[in-house]
Amino acid sequence: MQTTTEFIPGKVITLSTELAKPSPFYFGFDIEDEFVNVLDTYNFDKIFFFTEQHLFELYGKALYEKIAAKYPCSLEFVPNGEACKYFPVLERTCEDLIAKGVSKKSLLLAFGGGTVGNIIGLAAGLIYRGIGYIEVPTSMTGQTDSTLSNKQAVNGQTGKNHFGLYHSPMFIWSDTKYLKTEPPVSKRSGIIEGIKNGFISDASFLDYLDTVLNPELNFSDEELYDLAYQIILSKLEILKQDPSEKHYGIVLEYGHTFGHAIEWLEKGKMSHGEAVSHGMKIAAELACELGFISPKDVALHYYMIEEKLGFNQPLPPYITTEQLMNAMICDNKKTGEDIRFVILENIGKCYNPEGDFLVTVDLNVVENIVTQFIASQQHDHQLAA
Structure with missing residues (x-):
């Protein structure tokens, strides 16, 4: 550990x-x-x-x-x-x-x-x-x-x-x-990046987070200190392999292509971390659709993000598939004409068929996954109402 x-x-x-x-x-x-x-x-x-x-x-x-x-x-x-x-x-x-x-x-x-x-x-x-x-x-x-x-x-x-x-x-x-006085939504926005580090690089780190996280974010000074320290170390382990984040370090963008698009569409009404939390769930659904991770692995994303961290607000119901797909076309991580994604091969490891940890995916498949995710979120909104 x-x-x-x-x-x-x-x-x-x-x-x-x-x-x-x-x-x-x-x-x-x-x-x-x-x-x-x-x-x-x-x-x-x-x-x-x-x-x-x-x-x-x-x-x-x-x-x-x-x-x-x-x-x-x-x-x-x-x-x-x-x-x-x-x-x-x-x-x-x-x-x-x-x-x-x-x-x-x-x-x-x-x-x-x-x-x-x-x-x-x-x-x-x-x-x-x-x-x-x-x-x-x-x-x-x-x-x-x-x-x-x-x-x-x-x-x-x-x-x-x-x-x-x-x-x-x-x-x-x-x-x-x-x-100590940071608002909960802001604090969660930082912790979500630590959860991401576990999914992309170190499955055992998720075990640590499962032990220490609580959705109310009740931490003593010592607990908050240790949590921040451990998340820092989890990222430094990745940066040791690629400090420039231009090769292996690209895995740190897991969920961010979807997340940046959601954040942009929300125009400041949603924090970066909350947008990325949605992006990670969509990325997990996509990896499952492509046959890499299992439904159980997808469920782990929802468990860590919603139950352990408390990021459980559904995606706003007015965001459409077309809007999200169009926003992704302008993502700052683009490397060509295609939208490419960081995809999990399994928990703790990213798929790398093209040598740069970004994967070209049929946009029809992506669009279907986004449509299904938005529909599920709208269902959650109706239940909450």
Whole structure:
């Protein structure tokens, strides 16, 4: 099973993002007092501290004041949530930084969830062809998934994450104290990626999650710390084989082709994680239809996602097969004319007939599976009503 670590508040554990030039990943619970000590080891002229207003009031102010007491530090705010991830916000952010005297020696600090990290990471990658930045993720998704990937992007007019680049942070600071007050739907959005890691790479990890998860998300500080740590390790095991996520790491996109399409159609009304939870169930139904996994394996998806995690809201009844299929055509993972999918060969292993862990599937088969899934979801809506 996974490596364990003793729960000691204030203790900082150092992990690696496994890149050729890895970003240090500092992890712990209530480790804020150590942040400036780590910052002291870097050379810079000024810090621009980016966050959302509510996160600043909740947690960010304390960290900002610790930094500002020792270094020049400018406080900057970005729009809340997915509204942050568009070109106008990116352009305004970059131009404001230039106007405020950002230099090649400056650091941008992203304090918040994945959207803050994405927009500030992308700005850091573009300004002067790349300046330093630090990620301080405050969400389960940020701490256990998105910050490990070094992918920065904004959305386009027809889909998610169409425009971006790879730009690694100088370091990542992951304090699970910030997860204590995270809303349940947001917390589930991070945990779903851990469930995904079990399905694509390590079936035994699902046994661990089956033991520790509960749909009410009742966790002690120590339990939440261990859960985040284990999900981080589950992804790092995959990244060790492909830190760039361009070969084997593509398996991390399991359920995301369907999920991104659902999320896009919902226009901010559904979290990324909930959309992916639906996408994983559709992907499981497709793998079963193709003869790879069994109905029992499909049922395991529903059990882990709905019963253990509590992501059990049916797909909105107004989403149609045609809409979903059209949205997938614009998915940012496309590698050609065809829509291709990460498909399970069995629990813990992905099918790889074409050498890149993406599988071409007859779109008539895909359409039939999507139609059946939508019909089942509409039935669930009628029962709930």
